[in-house]
């Protein structure tokens with residue numbers, strides 16, 4: 001458990017970064033994980049192709065919510081094209097914890113929502 | 127063959143829980159360095175060696191296709207398969223093996239009724255009544271069939287105690303109601319519904335009664351004749367048997383009048399290019415090569431349960447549930463859904479403060495304790511209580527008080543990690 005719920009995960013869960021909503025976001029997307037009902041909304045403000053502001057909102061377990069919070073910090077300043085190329089490995093590295101096949105969906109939901117909003121990519125990130 | 131002419135199963139003296147546990151090899155495994163505490167029995171039970179061995183023996187010594195070959199093995203397999211059906215029929219007190227149809231699981235059994243009976247008997251103006259405490263498998267098939275036939279789907283609401291709202295039920299059951307389909311035991315609330323009374327209410331308005339026995343058949347006596355159920359569905363894997371097989375019991379006259387569910391081999395009497403004639407019961411509803419080993423495994427499972435006695439099973443689980451009810455209530459911030467232990471089966475779904483059930487389950491897992499977290503395929507119940515998900519601990523014949531204590535200790539750990 002000390003593995004899965006490392007201090008940084010709990011910190012992002014308890015004190016989520018960039019949680020809330022943007023005024024007039026350029027991209028807004030919401031989705032749920034059908035297996036568990038976790039919900040994530042992602043909003044982006046763009047300057048050209050570059051993310052200049054980001055917010056998320058959601059309900060769910062510590063892994064999905066911490067993953068969303070960390071992801072917002074990760075993508076600020078990135079281009080949509082860079083986001084397009086983000087995948088499972090990036091999220092695992094970002095979280096820095098071992099994640100089994102069932103919880104993987106919790107961890108990946110925020111990136112899935114982000115890529116669906118930015119690029120219309122509806123598949124689970126690989 | 128009449129069920130009453132069967133020899134009674136061999137009588138065994140009542141074993142201790144330690145002896146029962148010795149029959150379940152999987153209970154010896156370690157999980158993350160802790161002995162396994164398996165409390166996810168509502169989702170699926172573990173299997174005793176008697177079941178594993180019966181299936182093993184079948185594949186080593188008896189396998190061929192059934193009802194087809196005129197050779198030694200095909201006849202052996204056919205006898206074993208039909209003998210399994212007789213033992214299962216006896217377990218649920220069916221009047222005839224013709225009334226016992228093998229399916230894949232409860233879900234397929236309920237779909238069979240909805241599609242086959244529903245398409246032939248429902249139309250605009252008719253109503254299908256289900257309840258707010260159903261598993262998705264007793265909701266979605268009716269939604270689909272109402273869409274197809276133009277019938278209207280209605281739900282009996284539940285009270286905040288997690289029981290059916292009987293006043294609303296009496297108002298909803300009318301001469302327009304053609305089917306009343308309900309669960310014998312809720313897989314989230316634990317509520318045991320008064321099946322006999324509910325069947326009688328359905329019959330009083332001329333409706334048929336469809337019973338989802340997925341959670342009751344593993345844990346208490348099922349007597350389809352005493353219940354007077356028209357249809358009753360359950361799954362093998364929740365009652366010590368293998369996955370891949372389930373049962374639909376149906377009253378013979380209803381089954382006779384119904385069109386088949388699926389077409390193919392075994393379910394026909396005669397196939398001409400211009401059309402086909404259906405086979406007799408129960409084969410009319412068993413298209414294609416069935417799950418033979420699984421039927422044999424399920425028969426071994428019901429023999430195992432019969433040896434213990436379903437009264438013992440229920441009593442054992444009730445004692446554990448009463449104990450768990452008390453111990454869980456010691457934990458501040460823990461809330462259990464549904465009625466008190468005297469009115470429920472051996473399962474407790476709960477929320478622990480604002481810790482997400484996934485996180486609760488993940489921390490319990492690190493302590494070797496297996497529970498389920500999520501909406502348990504019963505979203506309407508969770509919507510009723512305005513919560514997205516719950517954690518659920520559920521008991522069976524091999525669980526002990528010490529395991530309940532381990533659950534409680536692990537829950538304190540979860541609280542400590544999320545310190546609230």
Ligand SMILES: Cc1ncc(COP(=O)(O)O)c(C=O)c1O
Pocket residue numbers: 168169231232233234261263264309311312313338340341361503
């Ligand atoms: C009350 C109830 N009905 C139906 C089902 C569906 O069973 P199966 O998945 O075996 O078809 C379940 C299993 O979770 C259940 O608990």
